[in-house]
Amino acid sequence: MSKSKVGINRILNFGAGPGKIPVAVLAEVRNEFLNFENTGMSITEISHRSSEYSKINNEAQNAVKQLLSVPDNYKILFLPGGGQGMFSAIAMNLMNRTGSADYVVAGIWSGLAAKEAAKYGTVNPVFPKPGKLGDIPDSKSWTLNPNASYLYYCDNETIEGIEFPFIPETRGSVPIVVDMASNIMTRKFDVSKFGLIFAPVQKNLGTAGVVLAIIRDDLLGTPMKICPSVLNFTELANTNSILNTPPIFQVYVTGKILQWINIQGGLKEMEKQCCQKSQLLYNAINQSNNFYECHVPENFRSRINVSFKIGGGNDNLEEKFVQEAEEHRIYQLRGHRLVGGIRVSLYNAVSYEDTETLVQFMKNFQAKYQNSIERHL
Template identity: 60%
Template sequence: MGSTQSALNFGAGPAKLPREVLEDVQKEFLSYQDTGMSLIEMSHRSKEYTKINADVQTAVRELLQVPDNYKILLMQGGGCGAFAAVAMNLINRTGAADYAVTGTWSAKAAKEAAKYGEVNLVFPKADKPGSIPDRSTWKMNPQASYVYYCDNETVDGVEFSYIPETNGVPLVSDMSSSIMSKKIDVSKFGVIFAGAQKNIGPSGVVVVIIREDLLGNPMKCCPSVFDFTHIAKENSVHNTPATFSVYVTEKVLQWIKRNGGLDEMAKQSQEKSGLLYGAMVASGGFYSCPIDEDCRSRMNVPFRVGGGDEKLEELFLQEAEKLRMHQLKGHRSVGGIRASLYNAVTLADVRLLVQFMEEFQKRHAKQ
């Protein structure tokens, strides 16, 4: 395997962006649309940025087929900021919320929400890491202000294959690492949010999709920058937004549209993840995935090498780096290896990774 290939980025976020988007940004960086100024120098109230702001919202609405009774917000604070914002905007309805904790990020979200109201864990703890308890075991609070879940756990590699039924209680989902990788029925949700840096852009902007009837009742302690009602009224320019991040996100969304939309993104996602999981099965146990098969993520694939041999895993990472395969180290809280297969990661990228895995096994598997 040669060492002159372009770098392969399997990072979980900030993550790989489409090459043609980066090249387009590079061309425009010094002079946006022949203005003689970079977009990052322009006022957020300029006609140029006003159009970008509108175009992002339009692209999100078109790609996800967002109904007319939903607002699309472009906010700051990352996913962690959204954990607090969701609670401060919604929990005031009854003072309580249901949380389905299936991994690291939903656990953090539940902990954050507990600062603002009563949090009910619909299952105390998953039977084992890397699983989603059967829906029949969930214990819901019918008086909850909302039901919260993380569609795809970036750290833990757990993804929901279905939309939970809530019996009319507003459903909130963190889709940071799965948004724009598949079609979803937005009408089943009260709120969807996504940090852009995993699948649709650079860090700095959070896309929030909220049903209009859920606006208008934030807690008094809610800062204006996290107030969904206020941000909607101000069309996401209450203060200076992350203009450059929004600009790049708009380009990524247009790239998705040009390349077959969500149907094609979903098709490629299945092919890429299927190839990688298939390679693990073919390895006879040298590579193993600790996640239940019915909830294995298409986006973030954690695995172990040699039964979790840490020295062997470190060697795997070292050799991968020499081949310019970057950001394969598992999250510090779980260890192992993790390959993130976002929209910008190509099938060819995954084939090269699988080729390296097969060669590594031949050299290091115990006979």
């Protein structure tokens, strides 16, 4: 592979998170790292109380608002703690409303969120645990509580590769809380349908260490007494996410990536590319005569994280796939340790050409091993 603009021989990175960052963004960060905007300081050294950081913070919030058409009655926050921290923060900030919440447990991440929330109130799973991947019952059959504090679901289960093709409905005025960690900024959606949207940024929006949250004003003001200030949505909203020393570098990188998305053509272009990349990969899987198998039903297949098995789940063959891919400088394809197999993450910074290179490798790998192993069908 040729050297990139950042002067490094870049590999193809299909990691699930931290995910690939656009090279143009990395180059700009590099150029500003030692002397940010002629301050004589690195971006990692400036004060969070400075006018320079205030500008970074406000510009990132405004970019989110513009890209997602966020209504005026929502606050845009940057929080510490990552996704798992948010599992607790959501319950501590919102469960107090009625003492219970509905949870759509469709995969590992939503299951962990429900387990954490159960420490702070009553959690109602709206349907039994699915017997297999993507086996999600019709939403009309869900057991919903009209007095729930909120309905929680994960829009894209990163580990299994399950993405919801619809926004769940609730009863009465129950607000929807959604985890969009891995598919935020890959398509336009109606923010007003949600009470709270959150996404750790290290997949589509930056580097690990900060969570983007978009919360409706009427959901502020009822945190539990045990909720720490650093996870208190109301206190963070009142201080414009600068209650304590914020993760300045992470917010800075997120702002750069939001600018990059705008330059590329905004969410309309991101969605177009997302669909093209995932369709190319799923076509390769579907046309492989079951050499590659995706067990998620087609209507719930993720556009972002594509999980599949090789040779009916042949561990040795899957290890060969990962090793030989790395020999071709294609990295981070091993599936999550809880489900195994192969996982390909197609975040916004992953190009169509990157995906074409992977698909060609997959075809060559199949041709090499199709007839030399006993497939487990």
